[in-house]
Amino acid sequence: MTTIWPLLKIALAFIAILTGIRFKLGIGTSILLGSLLLALLFGVQPLEWATIAAIGIYHEKVLLLGGIVLLILYFSDILERSGQGRRMMNHISGLLHWPRPRLVFFPALIGLLPMPGGAIFSAPMLKEIAAPFSISPQRFVQLNYWFRHVWELCWPLYPGIILAAFIADIALFRLLMFTWPSLVLTILLGWLFFLRPGVLPLTDHAPVAEVSEKRSLAPLLRESLPLLIAVFGSLGLEGLIALLSPEIPMEWGFIIALSAAVTCLVLQNRLPGRMLVTVIKSPHALRMLFLVAAIFAFKAVLEQGGIVDALAGSVSTPTALFWISVFLPFIVGMISGLTVAFVGGVLPLIMGLAANLHIEQTTGYVVLVLFSGFIGVLASPLHICLILTCEYFHARLDEVLKSLALPCGIMLLFAVAYARLIMEFW
Template sequence: MDSVFYIVIAAMALIVVLLRFKVMMGISILCGGLFIWLFESRSFPDLWEAAIQAAKIQRNWDLIFCLYFVMCLEVELRTSGSLSGLVKTFRNIFSSNKVTLAVMPAFLGLLPSMGGARFSAPIVEEASQGIAVNAEQKSVINLWFRHIFEFSNPLMPGMILACGIANVTIQDLIIQVGWVTILCFVLGWILLVQPLKIVDKEKATNTTNDRDIDWKSLFLAFGPIIASFLLIVSFGISAAISMGLVVVGFIPIFYAFGRKIPIKNVFLESLDVKLLVNVVLILYFIQLLTITGILDEIVNAFNSSFLPQEVIVAALAFIFGLMTGQSQGYIAVVIPIVALMSPGNILLVATAMVFGLAGQMMTPVHLCILVTVEYFKANMWNVIGRCGFISLVMLICYSAWTYFRYYLF
């Protein structure tokens, strides 16, 4: 095995050990980055350069402020009673909170926002009333269903980036890999939601056949989502500015609907310093990976091997999904390799996306995992283990179907 892989494995092991000893996540991940720097660079100017580059990346600031405003919006929806009204309405429509547990995170996942699982988490919490489900199960449900549209939503930055680099159309890529969205929903329902037991039918199901819809709560819950979607997609406004405009703009609307909210608490309660520090340190860690050149070494190690193209792409995507925790991360590294290996090979692009997401769902660097376990106060490694299991099932199903369709006959 190339020495670079020993360094990566040791760095990941260090992160795991520190997290086991309850060291703050951001600091643990930073230590892993410093470990890699110690073996790959040992140049102190590189540490400073990584910080400067991370601070110059507009996407990082957009993420931090977007995450803050998402938390502000969650406080608005919760304190106004809109979340509880939304869940009640869905229970009346579907007759069971189980459906809401799966559908709402998936729907909110259509709005591309890194760390956006923080927005769907309180809805999962509300929908879990009357159902025997622990913090880890709620975390995995929130994480899994939120990411099922990574393969079929044309608004996902990762999909747009992949198609642009590989010179394939979004339509063709969705036709190629869109079925994995259905697979992920079915797996999530069978493995995560269906086994849950209802312990309080009054809270978890519609036992009165009441089909009333709380239109106010429905509008106040979906209005900000639709408004954010339009601002980001139709007008090209950044996610942070869009969310900020929505948070401020909907304050008078809540009052107009007779839903008073504590405006001061909206902005102060959402200022989760620990969470924001963790995010900043993770972003710095990702930049350290670039500065030290370890990402290039991993790519070169695979390119010099005699493995089949499909195995190389799958392995690289999975590794970079683990290391960066971002779809843009593994796509920006792996898809250019695909474009050089086999121009226009949409199967390799699809494979990179599926295996990259699997890696992304198994790493503490993934910001959605960070914000979800923080919200539910869940055990991170139990959550990652559960996500890992269902991701493995997804990979087996995808690999088996791909082999059967393209290589067996």
Template structure:
């Protein structure tokens, strides 16, 4: 029976890995179905499906995560992103790092293509493979701490810890990535200024308000109103930011409709339902009890598995949705210590950063006419050093 249970779990992971190339939400749903059909009674599987669909926190989170990419799409469509970046006033090195990072706070498919022209403009004398690495490395750093990064929101919920409790523990990874990125990618770039037009503070502050409105509103609502369902604050905050983007950008109804169709918010919402369905099925199966009965090194579980799944899928949500429940089951915890969460999230993030199936990697390589092997050669040192940094919180927790 034990062998069959492990085979069933591995089969469900294989289904997720295969179908994640086409649709992440569908992949997670099918993984849950396969696991449930093999290990649970049909009645229990259907019960978990209904519980997922009817859970208010899951519904609100799915709606909020669906709104977030539309905000980015409206800012792109109306030129708010260009206004923000073009009115920055920093030297060339910082421009190469800051411009992808700012655009990285706006989750949108193919977003790396938005920052690529800016990196190209500021780095005309920089090798293509280096520009690809700069574009991807710095673009994703905000996902480690930005309160409206969908992967961070969802991962914190899976770990059953407050988002704003987790964020302070993610600050060291941000510092590590920023320092290594500057030292290994930007240090040799000249400091020449990359601007030809006069800056306007007013033009920069309006799009910045749209980006910052959501996390500020979310934090304020949580502290002031203390809603019974935490995700209600997230949805309201996302809608506030969406409204600001619409008012400031003035896209009109027709262009707004086009943005919605292009951003496909329903696919982001589907990821949430698929993810929590898989987790519920996992928790109802015999697997958690089996995991608690075996000896397992936490550092190997968190760092190696998180990194490998991030690399294999080109996603953060998939490794965290698998590794976090396994860790909680192994140690019999209801919620994850923030130190451990930072290790899991950071290691999954690092695998995702250099994954050949990560869309931002592929579009950057194409744009800068570089290749995957050179890209990985450039990032292997900062990634390896970052993995060592990711191990420190885990070692501290184990001690």
């Protein structure tokens, strides 16, 4: 019982966090209160907890991460408000002549923009493109929801993957080198279960909107320029700083590139000052900043409050840590429906336990946590994208969840095998 008791305390703290999220206290508030409960359960006094949390938040890397998240949110908001995101998508869709890629094109393209509930943004576009065909509400939801999330673990603008790289102290570019198979796997499973001719017959291709034979790439490049600056500028500058000036935090590369991308958006659209003020004062942006602060306060409490040391007796082997890395993020992801919840809540714990076990190569555990948690999020009945899409297409949530079970199960088996492979050879 001595070794189980610390695990029970951790479980109680996670239950408190998930309960807070369930009753809409906010993710940041729930995680912060969960860290306080955790501290109290392990004998840390409230004043000491506050000191540990403040030191954990007031750190250069945390402040830089806050700036990156803020700029990404501003970027996505301006793309939507200015209409440039829609124009960019219209230009790209005009280049697609085949009906099946057109059906999933808008969900996948909207997925490049890390906006909350983004699936509801692509749902009307999918409905319009699919108008000539007879498609069931459940199939609409499957296509819109699944292909909206194919980028989640490998697109460098998603706060979840950026946060994971910061917590694990891994260069984002290196982490993406290990997570890119998620894109191939999700597209393949989406095709097999939801899009291939055997499961989605499309009887008439002729009514698909006509596409001109000659379409200039110049307008597309112009509309896509801010996104290209954001993505390739961020990754390029990160690598350049690491190569030429390792003493400078690589996060400055992201901040410079994202600032340039936002500036490009503002200039291209000649945005009025009123719109910029509205974007800057966005409540969602402020909530995300608070969430980042709460996550790193939680991480600091885990590291400095003696909690990982207390857990050492419960998780004493790499094998035990491996299976915790499978099930804990999956459960948190499924119950919360949020990527940042399992990244911020579980990954610091896994990293602390790995350090306690003197495991130097932690990339496999990080990848396993990301895959398992993401699969839990995909299968979650609380995922806002899934709820909104079901409501929009008038589909039954329980039927959609049943159809997601098998592809998610296959992904989980792949995650276990893939993580083992990474641990063995890297």
